[in-house]
Amino acid sequence: MANAPTVMGYVRPDGRVGIRNHVLVMSTVICSSVVTRRIAEQVNGAVAIENPFGCGQLEPDLQVTKRTLVGMAKNPNVGAVLVVGLGCEQIQADEVADEIAKTGKPVERIVIQDVNGGTPAAIERGVTLLRRMAEETLAQRPTEVDASSLVMGVECGGSDATSGLASNPVVGYVSDKLIDLGGTVILSETPEMIGAEEILAKRAVSKEVADRIYEIVGKWVRLAASYNVDLVGTQPAPGNIAGGISTIEEKSLGAIIKGGSRTIQGVLDYAEEVKGKGLFIMDTPGYDIMSVVGMVAGGATLVIFTTGRGTPTGNPIAPVIKVTANPYTYNKMKENIDFDASTVVRGVETVEQAGERLFNLMLEVARGRQTKAELLGFREFVIHKIIPSF
Amino acid sequence: MQTAQSLPDVRDATLLNPSDNVAIALRDLKAGDAVKLSVGSSTVVIRLLNDIPFGHKFAVRDIPMCGLVVKYGHVIGRAKRDIKAGEHVHVHNVESLTSVHSACKG
Numbered sequence: 001m002a003n004a005p006t007v008m009g010y011v012r013p014d015g016r017v018g019i020r021n022h023v024l025v026m027s028t029v030i031c032s033s034v035v036t037r038r039i040a041e042q043v044n045g046a047v048a049i050e051n052p053f054g055c056g057q058l059e060p061d062l063q064v065t066k067r068t069l070v071g072m073a074k075n076p077n078v079g080a081v082l083v084v085g086l087g088c089e090q091i092q093a094d095e096v097a098d099e100i101a102k103t104g105k106p107v108e109r110i111v112i113q114d115v116n117g118g119t120p121a122a123i124e125r126g127v128t129l130l131r132r133m134a135e136e137t138l139a140q141r142p143t144e145v146d147a148s149s150l151v152m153g154v155e156c157g158g159s160d161a162t163s164g165l166a167s168n169p170v171v172g173y174v175s176d177k178l179i180d181l182g183g184t185v186i187l188s189e190t191p192e193m194i195g196a197e198e199i200l201a202k203r204a205v206s207k208e209v210a211d212r213i214y215e216i217v218g219k220w221v222r223l224a225a226s227y228n229v230d231l232v233g234t235q236p237a238p239g240n241i242a243g244g245i246s247t248i249e250e251k252s253l254g255a256i257i258k259g260g261s262r263t264i265q266g267v268l269d270y271a272e273e274v275k276g277k278g279l280f281i282m283d284t285p286g287y288d289i290m291s292v293v294g295m296v297a298g299g300a301t302l303v304i305f306t307t308g309r310g311t312p313t314g315n316p317i318a319p320v321i322k323v324t325a326n327p328y329t330y331n332k333m334k335e336n337i338d339f340d341a342s343t344v345v346r347g348v349e350t351v352e353q354a355g356e357r358l359f360n361l362m363l364e365v366a367r368g369r370q371t372k373a374e375l376l377g378f379r380e381f382v383i384h385k386i387i388p389s390f
Numbered sequence: 391m392q393t394a395q396s397l398p399d400v401r402d403a404t405l406l407n408p409s410d411n412v413a414i415a416l417r418d419l420k421a422g423d424a425v426k427l428s429v430g431s432s433t434v435v436i437r438l439l440n441d442i443p444f445g446h447k448f449a450v451r452d453i454p455m456c457g458l459v460v461k462y463g464h465v466i467g468r469a470k471r472d473i474k475a476g477e478h479v480h481v482h483n484v485e486s487l488t489s490v491h492s493a494c495k496g
Contacts, residue, residue, distance in 0.1 A: 161414055161445030164462070165406075194488060195466065221488055230489050232481060244414070244445035246459075246479065247486040250466035308445075326445075345416060347401060 004181060007366035009145035010079065013104025017149035018076030019301050019366045021142070022047050022317050023134045025082040025126065026073060028096055029054030029089035032112055035119050036084045039126035043134050047316050049381055053389070054091040061387040066091055068271040068383045071297030073100040073107075077317045079137035080106040082130045084122070087113030106133050142368070148182030150366055151274060153295030153303040153318070154258040155188065157288030159236075160243020160308025164254020166325030166344035166351070167306035173355025174304065174362060175260030175279065184277050186268070186300055187259030188284040188291045191220045191235050195249025196256045200281070204264045212267040216283040235286055239309045243326075258306060270384045271297035289313055289380045292320065302365060304358070312336040313380045314373030319365050322372060323358065336372050403442075405429055405450065407463035412447040412479050414461075419448075440478040447479040456494035459484050468494055 009017040026049040027036040033050040040048035049072055053065045069091070073081045081100050085093030097109040108129040115122045154171055156163055175185045193200060197217040204210035224231050236245040245251050265278040271294045274280050282298055284291040288311070292303055296318045303320045305311075310333040314320045324330050327342035339358055343349035365371055402425045405413045413427055419442040424435050427450065434450070442448050447461065453473040458465045467484045470493070477483070485492060 161447075165404075165414060165445075195486075196464070199464070224488070225490055228490055230491055231486060232489075241481055244443065244447065244480070246447070246481050246484045247467035248488060249464070249486055250461060253462045253464050253466060328444075 005147040005363055006144045007147050007150065007363055008142035008368055009149055009366075010076065010140060010142050011145065012076045014102075016076035016103070016299070017145050017301070018078070019142075019150070019368075020077040020317065020319065021079045021137060021140055022077055023080050023130065023137050024049060024073060024078045024317065025084060025130055026069060027051050027054070028069065028083060028085040028091040028093050031055075031086040031089065032084045035112060035122050035126065038123050039082065039084065039130055042123075042127045043130045045134055045138055046130055047379065049316050051091070051383070053383060053385070055089045056389040057090055058387045058390055061385060062090055064270055064386055065383055066096070068293065068297045070096055070099045071271045071273060071299070072293070072317060074103050074273070075296060075299060075301065075317055077301050078105070079140060080133040081108070082126060082133065083107065083109040084126060085109070085111045087111045106137065108133060146182070147178070147363065147366070148277070150178060150302065151184040151186070151300045152178055152362070153186045153188065153292060153300035155288055155292050155295070155303055155305040156192075156255055156258060156307065157305060157313065158307040158309035158311040159240050159245060159251060159254065160326060161245060161254075162243075162325040162342070162345055163306050163308045164250070164257065166354075167308070167323045167341045168254055168258040169351045170325070170341045170344060170354045170358055171258040171304050171306055171323060172260040173351055174359045175258065176262055177355070177359050178362075179260065179262045179278055182277055184274060185259060185279050186274060186282050186295045186298060187256065187279065188282040188295055189255065189286040189288075190216050190283050191231070191248070191286040192252045192255040193217050194221055194231075194235075194252050195247075196252040200256060200264060203262070205266070209264055209266055213264070213281065216267060216281075243308050258304075268298055270294045274299045285384055287382075289382050290384050292318075293381055294384060302362065304362065307337070310336065312373065312376065312378055314371070314376075314378035316379040316381055319371045320373045320378075321362060321365055336376070338372050403427055403448070406461060409463050410460050411449060411451055411453055412459060412461050413450050415442040415444055415446050415448065418442075418444050436476050439474060439476040442478055449473045449475050449477050449479050451475045453479075468492075
């Protein structure tokens with residue numbers, strides 16, 4: 001395509017393209033979290049992911065945790081990985097490290113119980129291993145790659161009426177444009193599809209995909225009903241209600257617009273790797289951080305996140321671009337918000353005009369421009385749980 | 391900080407789809423305000439019965455108890471009691487169709 005936009009990417013050995021080059025240290029269980037954090041603190045440029053689970057998990061729940069950890073490390077925004085285990089946990093460091101190594105990226109591992117000298121010795125060894133990997137990894141320079149290599153997650157959090165009115169339509173414009181250029185977009189937060197499932201199912205590429213959309217939405221409706229509680233107060237949350245959203249259907253109809261209007265190619269499980277181009281749905285909770293983590297573990301290399309009430313959150317390895325269309329929120333929280341879409345609410349810009357501006361900002365971020373959440377060091381991480389711990 | 395009054399170019403309210411029976415306030419509106427709304431090519435005037443904060447909804451016509459509430463051209467819930475044109479439409483008088491404690495059948 002002539003004049004197709006390009007971004008600056010890191011082409012990994014498996015062919016996937018990242019737009020950041022993180023050196024990651026990750027715990028396989030909460031018991032190795034502090035060691036993980038202390039190793040990261042001593043290596044400039046390293047990021048830590050601390051797993052709050054890793055033990056006492058039934059198999060289906062264990063698979064979700066494992067898939068999330070491995071997915072985060074396999075994400076092409078990560079250049080090298082150190083896996084830190086305790087030794088006696090369910091999620092073994094070797095198993096995780098071997099899976100990550102299939103991407104061809106450098107992977108090291110340490111197991112605290114195997115190191116003579118306890119945690120101080122494990123930290124010392126980890127720092128040495130990580131520093132060596134960082135030296136090589138951080139020397140890499142990005143190259144010009146086609147924007148179609150981007151995998152974008154779309155998210156909303158702290159929504160209010162302006163989310164459905166303007167910021168989500170503006171993000172929807174960007175989603176459509178990226179897909180038309182050959183890129184990939186992930187729309188998540190299944191509870192926020194309740195009441196809008198028919199619209200989505202009509203856009204499914206096949207009957208199988210349409211059936212799956214009804215199936216995942218129905219699952220969340222039945223789950224809430226099984227506790228004999230109404231969703232209101234949770235979905236929508238108190239802040240959504242203060243912002244004028246009355247029901248989950250209203251929230252959903254405003255939320256799904258951020259995925260744009262293109263054909264839905266498939267439905268992914270939480271943290272499942274996205275393979276293919278176009279628009280995909282991932283079955284995640286509406287809890288925003290959990291949803292962002294699921295999409296990034298599934299391969300999203302950047303996230304656009306709309307907010308009405310104002311939220312500062314980021315991600316350990318993917319840039320998160322914050323957008324609001326609430327003029328009061330933008331004025332109060334400029335330091336946390338990257339893009340002002342209130343121009344659309346105020347009638348001074350159309351959705352298309354604001355969408356073009358946001359698309360260009362998204363390209364700049366994919367060329368290395370730091371988002372507000374990155375500059376402020378916001379790296380929230382939480383994993384979806386499907387069964388209580390045992 | 392900017393107030394709603396100081397924002398340039400703000401219309402009072404918007405109806406997102408011609409089939410909607412609720413409109414969205416684009417600034418803080420007051421009870422008694424006569425709000426002009428574009429519906430397709432015509433303009434209607436709604437006299438507000440309550441204060442309507444920025445982003446919140448008001449009915450553009452009467453909605454009977456258990457009647458459907460429509461925004462974006464789609465159903466967003468049903469009325470928990472009779473709602474008059476110009477009335478604030480929110481959690482006190484509208485519920486999700488998923489509600490397990492509804493007084494409405496179906």
